[in-house]
Amino acid sequence: MKFDGVKNAPILLLMVTTIAVDRCSAQLPTPSAINFIGIGYNILEGNPEGGELGSGGVDPGLLVSRRILELSYDNAKLSSDSQYRVPDEVYFVPRSSAYTSSSRTTFHGTQSYASKLSAQVDVSGSYSSVFTNVEFAASARYETISNRMSSQGSVFFATQTIRNLGNARYLTELARPNGYALNNGFISDACSLPNSYNEAAYMQFLNAWGTHIVIEVDLGTREGTNYEESRSSFVEYASTQVSASLSAAGSYAGYSASIAVNMDSFNSGMESGTSFGSTYSSYTVGSSELNEPIKLELIGLHEVFDEKYWTLLSTYIGSGHCTSSFQRSSVGSNVLTAMQNYANYASIAERTGDGQVLIPLTWPDGTYGLPKPTSGCPNSEFTWPEGYRHHDTEDDNSNNQWSNPLNLAGSFSRNNMRHHFCMKTTSVVDSNLQWSWQPGSYCIYKYNSCPADFTEGSIYWDDEDNNNGNSASGTKPSGGYNSNTQIFFCCRSDGVTDRAIFLPTEDNFILSPSLFDLPSGQRNDSNEELVSLGQRR
Structure with a gap:
């Protein structure tokens, strides 16, 4: 009896301590923006500035109901400061104080506007340039601003302030050794794809699950304003503020001569604190509650068909979510083919370079x-x-x-x-x-x-x-x-x-x-x- 009393006491104490830790971690908050990790993202429909003009908010490319990489909370994992509950598959580092940065940019065509947007959406991995000339082109905000630039010849000046409060990353390097799981809904749809390429089936798959997967997010707030100026007023502004950026050019719009603004020269010569245009649109993304991502890192959807994400394939087959006839490698290649043809399928024309900023003289x-x-x-x-x-x-x-x-x-x-x-x-x-x-x-x-x-x-x-x-x-x-x-x-x-x-x-x-x-x-x-x-x- 004495043996049992001595030996059982620490075991009982250990069990009580473990239960207490589990209960404590379960009561801690989880930054809701972390839940964007592992979901699908449609890079044609996405826009980091938000949806319709004036609304701001969540990037419309984020497919919040389409989880691809499963997240679990079995290990009672905490953030580096022990203030947040974190999924087993995610590493989260909050900032004790916000890192604030501000930027000023100009854009006068779809190429320069997309370049501004892409600063908030990084694409990594193989074939990262597949959508370079079409990203964001199907978003409502992009189409509206694009129409303003093409029909009105508008030039835009943009300001943006970012407060970075933390970073969360999916641990892709541990997907194989730790046997990370995929979402059952995604598994079921992926395993239903034909092993031979079928455009209709694969395009429907991209429509549903997106073109990319979110694997990393910055959390915090991002606020910005776009100011619009008519082209003639902008050229006049450039002539007084950065006169060296102007040059005479040839015939244009039925006139025998024109004035051109070298935008690189203008941007480099624009003095701090100066601005042009009147407010056209504003946006606010995120809050101090860390409820929205302010920057994304993506991988192409085809990347998830790498074998390191399918270590539990036999389990998926056993549960009926997949079949033994599923050819992972072939399906992955077909998904890449679909991605390469997706813009054309969606009738999205590739961007060309921004033209010169010209006005008739x-x-x-x-x-x-x-x-x-x-x-x-x-x-x-x-x-x-x-x-x-x-x-x-x-x-x-x-x-x-x-x-x-x-x-x-x-x-x-x-x-x-x-x-x-x-x-x-x-x-x-x-x-x-x-x-x-x-x-x-x-x-x-x-x-x-x-x-x-x-x-x-x-x-x-x-x-x-x-x-x-x-x-x-x-x-x-x-x-x-x-x-x-x-x-x-x-x-x-x-x-x-x-x-x-x-x-x-x-x-x-x-x-x-x-x-x-x-x-x-x-x-x-x-x-x-x-x-x-x-x-x-």
């Missing part, structure tokens, strides 16, 4: 005038109303001068001069093709009001007093046209003269210099010419 917005060249007013999408001013300058001691040759329309003599004008009287010709005057050192004629960033000024001529023959006709710059002449100008001196400004150059035009500094007009055949009207001294 048009005359800047605003009302103003230019001196008329001998070749006539510029040929543009609108008509320039014309006018002239005849100066009866001083007959005695006149000091009129002009360049020779002179490309300025009009008549020029010792004591009389006639100047012709090309006037833009409509401020905005096409709201979809807006463009502004750029920084420089030059003047234009004033008409009603000066465009933004110009300063008003005028020149007054005291013309001939005797038998004055002044006359004027047509549309003229703002000013006074009687026996004397006053013409108003709009001038700016906020740029350097050796930096090109972008203006249509298919026809000749003339800019008046500010303080005799003449900016280049993005053409290599510009010349400086001079007209001087003498005054009595």
Whole structure:
């Protein structure tokens, strides 16, 4: 009796302790996002920003009702800090304090948008590039933004803040030695597939179970906002913020010239704290309760047909979930074939590279005038109303001068001069093709009001007093046209003269210099010419 009393006591104590530990672990929470590990993922329909615009939330590619890798809790396993209950097949490391990171990106086509999304969804393993040119393309949010970029020419600026609170990973390296199980529903469907490839059967299988499997998740929160800007407004923004990113380009959209933005140059030159566009969509994924994954790592669905995931095949056959005729390797190869053809089957076209960010090169917005060249007013999408001013300058001691040759329309003599004008009287010709005057050192004629960033000024001529023959006709710059002449100008001196400004150059035009500094007009055949009207001294 004494032997039994001595020896049985520690055994009884050990049993009580074990039961207590099991009960304690059962009461601990499990981060719900861990339950996304081992489920199917459809990479065509997925989008890390969530579902419909404005809703955010869980990635629609996550097939929460399609578990492929089974999770169990037989070993009373805990997280590294002993605060969470963790599946036997998973390793989970929570962070004691959040790691926060922020990012800023731009996108203007489906390629750059998909690149932004793929930063939150990594695909590893063999044949990881199968869906590179079609991933996310069937998601509602992708289609909506894609339509905005193609139909409106929108350019987007995106901000995103991530708070990483932990990481959970399926222990793929222990699948074979520990005999990890597959989900019975998945086993049943997989074992029902024909050993020879049948497109309908295998495509239905992908529709049901997805193209990939989630094997690792980051937990925490991810918040982001996409800002939209029209293409013309974006190019104008780039011209003022990162002017080195602009260059002249060829014909575009029926116009003889265009302006291109090098997006790599723009992104690298964009200063911290600057932004463009107005809010288009926002999203929030996850919370401090670790209920949603904020980043995924996937393997292709064909990977799960590796023998290391089927160590319990005999058990599956014995339970009736599989049959002895099942050819695992052949079915796995067929699944890969189906994956390679899945996008075409789903009528999802492959992405092509993003095109250039281009806008037609048009005359800047605003009302103003230019001196008329001998070749006539510029040929543009609108008509320039014309006018002239005849100066009866001083007959005695006149000091009129002009360049020779002179490309300025009009008549020029010792004591009389006639100047012709090309006037833009409509401020905005096409709201979809807006463009502004750029920084420089030059003047234009004033008409009603000066465009933004110009300063008003005028020149007054005291013309001939005797038998004055002044006359004027047509549309003229703002000013006074009687026996004397006053013409108003709009001038700016906020740029350097050796930096090109972008203006249509298919026809000749003339800019008046500010303080005799003449900016280049993005053409290599510009010349400086001079007209001087003498005054009595």
